[in-house]
Structure formats: C-alpha cells, structure tokens
Amino acid sequence: MTGTVTESARNGVDTATLFATLDAVKAAPQAAKFQFRADNEWLSGTHNRSTIHGFYGVGEERTHERTFQFDADHPAVLVGRDNGPTPVEYVLHALAACLTAGLANIAAARGVRLTEVRSTVSGDIDLNGILGLNPDVRNGYQNITVQFSVKGDAPAEKLREIVEQSQARSAVYDVITNQVPVTIQVTTG
Amino acid sequence: MTGTVTESARNGVDTATLFATLDAVKAAPQAAKFQFRADNEWLSGTHNRSTIHGFYGVGEERTHERTFQFDADHPAVLVGRDNGPTPVEYVLHALAACLTAGLANIAAARGVRLTEVRSTVSGDIDLNGILGLNPDVRNGYQNITVQFSVKGDAPAEKLREIVEQSQARSAVYDVITNQVPVTIQVTTG
Numbered sequence: 001m002t003g004t005v006t007e008s009a010r011n012g013v014d015t016a017t018l019f020a021t022l023d024a025v026k027a028a029p030q031a032a033k034f035q036f037r038a039d040n041e042w043l044s045g046t047h048n049r050s051t052i053h054g055f056y057g058v059g060e061e062r063t064h065e066r067t068f069q070f071d072a073d074h075p076a077v078l079v080g081r082d083n084g085p086t087p088v089e090y091v092l093h094a095l096a097a098c099l100t101a102g103l104a105n106i107a108a109a110r111g112v113r114l115t116e117v118r119s120t121v122s123g124d125i126d127l128n129g130i131l132g133l134n135p136d137v138r139n140g141y142q143n144i145t146v147q148f149s150v151k152g153d154a155p156a157e158k159l160r161e162i163v164e165q166s167q168a169r170s171a172v173y174d175v176i177t178n179q180v181p182v183t184i185q186v187t188t189g
Numbered sequence: 190m191t192g193t194v195t196e197s198a199r200n201g202v203d204t205a206t207l208f209a210t211l212d213a214v215k216a217a218p219q220a221a222k223f224q225f226r227a228d229n230e231w232l233s234g235t236h237n238r239s240t241i242h243g244f245y246g247v248g249e250e251r252t253h254e255r256t257f258q259f260d261a262d263h264p265a266v267l268v269g270r271d272n273g274p275t276p277v278e279y280v281l282h283a284l285a286a287c288l289t290a291g292l293a294n295i296a297a298a299r300g301v302r303l304t305e306v307r308s309t310v311s312g313d314i315d316l317n318g319i320l321g322l323n324p325d326v327r328n329g330y331q332n333i334t335v336q337f338s339v340k341g342d343a344p345a346e347k348l349r350e351i352v353e354q355s356q357a358r359s360a361v362y363d364v365i366t367n368q369v370p371v372t373i374q375v376t377t378g
Contacts, residue, residue: 003264012233018268025320036278040285042306043203050282052274058266065271070259070279072286079207079294082254085241087287087361089225090259090279093239095371096229097261098276100237102319105268117231122315125370127221130291130358131214140363146373153245156377163375169319172276173371174329180312180365182284184335186352188345 013108039073046080046104047073078127088141092121099146102166107152110160114152121146144176194332202297203294220247235269236262277330281310288335291355294340301351303341310335333365 009015026033034057038050052068054061070088074080085093096119107114123144129137150159167173198204214221223246241257243250246369261276263269274282285308296303304354313331317376318326 012236013225014234014268019227021268022320022322025317026322029317029323032320032322034314034316035311036281036314037309037311038278038281038285040282040308042293043267044288045203046290047201048254048293048306050376051306052278052284055264055278058271062264062266064274068274070282071211072282072290074290075244075251075253077251079203079210080290085253085257086225086238087283087290088239088364089227089257090246090283090286091364092225092227093241093259093261094279094283095274096227097237097279099373100229100231101235101261101263103275104231104234104237114231117237119229119300120226121229122224122226124309125223125225125360127223128214128218129363130360131211131221132239132358133211133221134218134283138363138367139358140360140367141369143200144369144371148372148373148375150375150377156347160375163373167373169321169328169331171314171319174278174318175280175373176275176364176369178327178329178368179244180330180333182198182333182335182362182366184288184337184352186337186339186349188339188348 008010010108010111011104011114013105015108018105018109025043043071045073046078047071047083050172065161077160081189088123090124091141091176092144095144095170095176096121098170099148099163099166102149102170103148103162104170106162106165107154110158110162112152112154112158116149116151118149119146199297199300199338200293200303202294204297207294207298222246232260232272234262235267236260236272243282276278277312277314280330280331280340280365281312284333284335284359284365285310287359287361288337288342288352292351295351295354296343299341299347299351301341303339305338305340307338308335
C-alpha cells in the first residue's frame with residue numbers, strides 16, 4: 001500500500017483527510033464555524049508582542065500545539081527600534097501564506113505534484129496618509145502585487161488555474177480586497 | 190537635561206524624532222513613499238515560510254537590522270501540521286500591532302504617559318466559504334473585534350480619544366476595513 005500512502009500525501013497534503021474533512025463539514029455545516037484570536041501586549045514605543053494560542057472550531061475550544069509569539073516594531077527610519085517587522089509587513093506574509101497553502105491543497109486535490117512554489121508580495125504605501133499630512137492619501141496600502149513562481153508536473157495552463165482557484169478561495173485575499181467590519185472596544189483603568 | 194530626555198522618550202517614543210520626521214515629510218512628501226515586501230517559500234502541505242528583510246523608503250532601498258522569518262501552517266483539525274499559526278491569525282496580530290504602535294505614538298505626542306496596553310483581537314470565520322461548500326459564505330472573516338485595555342496618566346475620556354485617533358490613522362485597520370487592489374502574477378517552469 002506504499003503507493004497509496006504516497007499518493008494520499010501528495011505535496012505533503014493528506015488528501016484522504018482533506019476530503020474526509022470536506023464530507024464532515026458537508027454533513028455538519030456548523031463544524032466550520034471558527035474563531036481565531038491574537039493577544040497583544042505593548043512593550044515600548046512602537047514595539048509590541050502578540051501571542052497566538054487558543055482558537056474555537058469544530059464545536060469546541062482548541063489550542064495550537066505550541067504558543068506562538070511575534071514581535072512587531074517600526075524600523076529606525078520610522079522612529080522605532082526594529083525589534084520586528086512592521087504590522088503592514090505581517091499582512092503581506094499572511095497573504096503569501098494563505099495563497100500558498102491553498103495552492104498546495106488544490107494542487108493535491110487535482111492530482112498535481114508541485115516541486116517549487118515561491119512568491120514575493122509587495123505593497124506600496126504613502127505615509128502621508130498615516131502621518132495625517134494629506135487627507136487624500138489613504139492610511140493603508142494603495143496596491144499589493146503578488147509574484148508567484150510555481151513549478152510542478154503539470155502544464156503551465158493547469159498550474160495557472162490552480163493559482164486562480166487559490167485566489168478564489170483565499171481567506172486573506174478576501175479580507176484584503178473586500179471589507180471586513182471591525183469593532184473596537186476600550187476598557188480603561 | 191535629564192528631564193528633557195525623559196520627556197522626549199515618553200512611552201519609549203522619541204517624540205523629538207517623531208516631530209522632526211513629520212516636518213521632514215511635510216517638506217518633502219516624496220520621502221513618505223514606501224514599499225514593503227515579504228518573500229514566501231512553500232515547504233510542504235499548508236506549511237510555508239516568509240522572509241522579511243528589504244524595503245524601500247525615504248528615497249532609497251533599505252533593510253531591517255535583522256532578517257525576519259515566520260512559518261505559517263494549519264492546525265491538524267484543518268489538515269495541517271501546526272508548524273505555525275494560520276495566515277488569518279497573522280492578520281489579527283497585524284491589526285493589534287498597528288493599533289498599539291499608533292496608540293503609543295499618539296499618546297506620546299499628546300503628553301500622555303501609558304502604563305499598560307493590552308488587546309485581544311478575535312475574528313469569526315465560517316470555513317464553508319473557503320471549502321467552497323456554500324456560495325453565500327465569504328472566504329474571509331465575517332467580523333473582527335478588538336478589545337483594548339489601556340492604562341495611563343490621563344482620564345478615561347482622553348485614553349479613549351487616543352484609541353480613536355489610532356484607529357483613524359491605522360494602516361492595517363484601513364487595509365482590513367476598506368478594499369486594497371491586489372494583482373497576482375504567475376511564472377511557471
């Protein structure tokens with residue numbers, strides 16, 4: 001059964017479990033309701049740290065196998081101490097990661113073996129917005145470009161279709177290109 | 190001059206440099222054009238890694254003092270191996286980090302000394318969207334909530350105003366609540 005096992009783990013994706021998960025959610029759509037969280041603590045200046053551990057999904061509270069922590073800061077040129085990337089750089093990482101994970105899953109489901117996937121995500125931002133110096137300039141990225149290099153055992157056309165499907169099903173792509181309502185609550189003292 | 194130095198570094202923010210930067214950008218608006226980037230490499234399955242190092246700003250190519258790398262993955266319940274947070278969790282971290290950095294800067298500029306800033310960001314997502322099981326369900330977060338706890342040497346009303354101003358000037362808040370155009374280019378073979 002070695003062949004079957006290898007086939008089942010194409011691209012490192014356990015397609016048998018992937019399809020079983022799809023069937024399980026079809027049978028019980030409520031299982032697909034997830035809540036993700038990040039806890040952040042201010043350290044000094046623009047330096048702060050998020051902790052990611054617990055989340056809710058498939059009907060119960062869960063935790064990642066490890067606790068993940070990430071520092072964010074501004075570089076010196078933006079009056080920080082460069083203890084981590086800027087928050088907006090984490091957004092670019094999230095987009096690349098989401099599209100790439102989807103690509104691997106979709107390729108596996110379509111029987112395509114990938115050999116290499118690389119991407120560079122770049123975002124243009126004009127700080128006249130967040131500095132409050134020009135009301136016509138938005139605070140966030142004006143545009144974002146993703147450059148993918150994809151190699152695998154399928155024709156170029158099929159590889160492109162897999163990227164298109166990943167884009168069509170990406171959570172982070174949706175968050176960035178469409179609007180998500182955000183509510184901010186404040187407790188003081 | 191100790192008093193002045195302390196005052197100048199309120200909240201760990203070098204306000205003298207912050208105001209000098211504002212004046213410099215006022216005098217030369219082109220200096221505020223930045224480009225941030227993340228390079229991502231697929232590892233296996235939903236596991237991939239981004240590298241963040243170079244960026245463009247204030248008229249030239251620059252680099253962070255260190256090279257930052259971050260792994261993303263899915264937990265086992267989402268057919269991954271939990272080598273890192275999910276891409277959508279990084280988005281929550283980015284939002285918390287951006288609002289918190291802004292809060293520290295704005296408080297410093299307004300003469301408010303902060304003693305503690307904590308936040309929990311949570312995002313609700315229904316995976317019937319990205320699994321392609323329900324066309325009425327979006328791929329991304331349906332809503333995001335930020336709960337801030339802010340303490341400092343100012344009345345509650347003033348602390349709330351600082352959070353509001355941080356929201357009004359946050360790059361990541363803008364990216365999430367408004368639309369950013371994303372272009373995806375693909376090279377194969």
